[in-house]
Amino acid sequence: MKKQELKISFVSFQSIGELTKKDQKLVEKAIEATKTAYAPYSDFYVGSALRLANGKIVIGSNQENSAYPSGLCAERVALFQAGTLFPGVEIEALVITARTKGKKLKAVANPCGSCRQVMHESTVRQNKPFKIILVSEIGHGYVYDSIESLLPFSFKFE
Ligand code: THU
DSSP states (O other), rough: OOOOOOOOOOOSSSSSGGGGGHHHHHHHHHHGGGGGBBBBTTTEEEEEEETTTTTOEEEEEEEEEEGGGGGGGGHHHHHHHHHHHHHHOOOOEEEEEEEEEOOOOSSOOOOOOOHHHHHHHHHHHHTTTEEEEEETTSSEEEOOOOOOOSTTTTTOOO
8 A cells, every 4th residue: 555645736816917918817717707697595695607718718707597406607617608609619618706795705716526527527538638717706816727737536427
């Protein structure tokens, strides 16, 4: 038996201005997308935006349901929307941001396990990792170069 360790690397930033211009635009789109969230049960409004290799930006927001599990997270709405509108076009980057009623959220919204699994599948499909950018309402956040960092030991048919 041998004890092993896993190292995960990511970049943190204090303000959106530290990102590339292209990524800043993507963050703006994700913030805008929070306005389309349907979240009467959680009051947690999530926005996601992804940039494709053809230059298109596809957005998504969380869509809740009174039968709670029937709702869907913002990033999965965006990913499935991209798969429907632009099948086979590579994803370059995906942003997730969230806001709530009242106080400003200091923490980023980390994607849930199901969304991570879907991001993993998109990566396998395009055979190339894409950047994942998590941005808090106060503008700080993290950049991951690949879903591999957020979902190590992912399920795959091997
Ligand atoms: N949610 C997302 O849309 N994305 C995330 O990354 C985390 C959670 C949604 C699901 C639900 O509508 C609400 O946020 C509260 O969990």
